[in-house]
Amino acid sequence: MSLKDWGWTPFFSEQLIPWKNKSYLPARVIRGEKNYFRVWTEQGELTVRFSGKVRHKAAGRPDLPVVGDWVIVEPQPGQRGIIHALLKRKSSFARNLPGRRKGKGRERIEQQVIAANVDVVLIVSGLDRDFNLRRIERYLTLVGSSGAEAVVLLNKADLCSEPQRCKKQVEQIAGAVPVHSCCAHDAEQLLFLSTYLQPGRTLALLGSSGVGKSTILNSLLGEQRQKVAAVSTDGKGRHTTTHRELFLLPQGGILMDNPGMRELHLWGDKEDLAESFADVETLATACRFNDCSHKVEPGCAVQAAIEQGQLLPERLNSYHKLKEELENLQRRRQPVSRRGL
Ligand SMILES: Nc1nc2c(ncn2[C@@H]2O[C@H](COP(=O)(O)OP(=O)(O)OP(=O)(O)O)[C@@H](O)[C@H]2O)c(=O)[nH]1
Ligand SMILES: [Mg+2]
Ligand SMILES: [Zn+2]
Missing domain, CATH: 1.10.40.50 (Probable gtpase engc; domain 3)
Structure with missing residues (x-):
C-alpha cells in the first residue's frame, strides 16, 4: 500500500518542503480518540498524540487535527509517534458547535471542523420515517460550503412503497447533485458507487443515526467491521457509531464512517x-x-x-x-x- 492509496497528492507533498531534512513521516489521521489519534503511515499504523507546540500554535479548535487530515509525525518506539504539524486542508466540513458556551455574558460561537480532505460526501437519508426533504437541503448547504462534491443516497428503498417518487422529490431540490436509491443489505445495489470510488479518493458517509451508514460500509468491505443496530420503535437511530474512522476499501478508495449527527447548525456564509x-x-x-x-x-x-x-x-x-x-x-x-x- 502506498501513500497515494490513502489519498496523498501533490497538494500535500508540496507542503513537505520545510520538513525535508527531518526523519519525520507524512501520516493520515484515520481515527480520533479523546487524547490520541490513529494514523496511517508508509510504515504502518501508529498511535500518536500532538506535541505541546502544535496545541500552543493552534489559534483555536479548527487548527487541531481531525480525521482525514494529513499530519507530520515523528515515529517513536512501540508503534507510537508525535504529531508535529498539520498540513493545509484541501477541503473541510464544519458546523457551528452545538451547545454553545457562554463566555463573560456573551454568547460564543465556535466552529467545529468535522472532517478534512474529503472528496465526495455521501449524504445518506433513509426512505423510512427518516425521510425529510428539509433536512436534505440542510446537508446539501453544509456540503456546498465544504469544497467536497455531494451525492445523495436514499437508503432503505426496500422499506418504501414509492422509492421513485421520493427520489424525484429529492432530485427537485438537489440541483446538479446526483441522487441514488438503494438497499444497503444488497451489495449489488451499491455497485453504482464505483463511479465515485477510485484509489486515493476519499468518500464520507454523513446522515442521521440509523440511516444505514455503517451497513453501507460493511457491504462495501464485504465483512461486518462496523457495529450496526436496529433503530428503536419510534424510528430513531441508536447512535451506534461513536467515532469517525477511515477505511480502505478492497475495490480502491477510502470511506469515512461517521456517527449520526444530532444537530446540524450550519457554518458558512x-x-x-x-x-x-x-x-x-x-x-x-x-x-x-x-x-x-x-x-x-x-x-x-x-x-x-x-x-x-x-x-x-x-x-x-x-x-x-x-x-x-x-x-x-x-x-x-x-x-x-x-x-x-
Ligand atoms: N430494511 C433495511 N434496513 C437497513 C438498510 N440499511 C440499514 N438497515 C438497518 O438499519 C439499522 C441501522 O443501520 P446502521 O448501519 O447501524 O445505521 P447508521 O447510520 O450507521 O447509524 P449510527 O451509527 O447510529 O449513526 C440496522 O438495523 C440496519 O440493518 C436497508 O437498506 N434496508
Ligand atoms: Mg453507524
Ligand atoms: Zn424577490
Missing part, C-alpha cells in the same frame, strides 16, 4: 446557498429590486414562481430559514486569526 438553492437564486435575478427579500416586495419573481406553482412554498421557507441562520452566524462570528501550524 449566505453565499453558500448559491449552490444548494440555485433555483431560488436564479429566479431572484429577475426580481424588480436588487435587495428583494422575496417576502412582500412588488415585482418579486420568486413569489411569482410560487403563485404559478413552479416553486414550492416549503422550499422558499427553507431558503429563508437557512439564509437567516447563516446571516446570524456571519454577524456573530469573531475573526479568528489563522496562524496555521
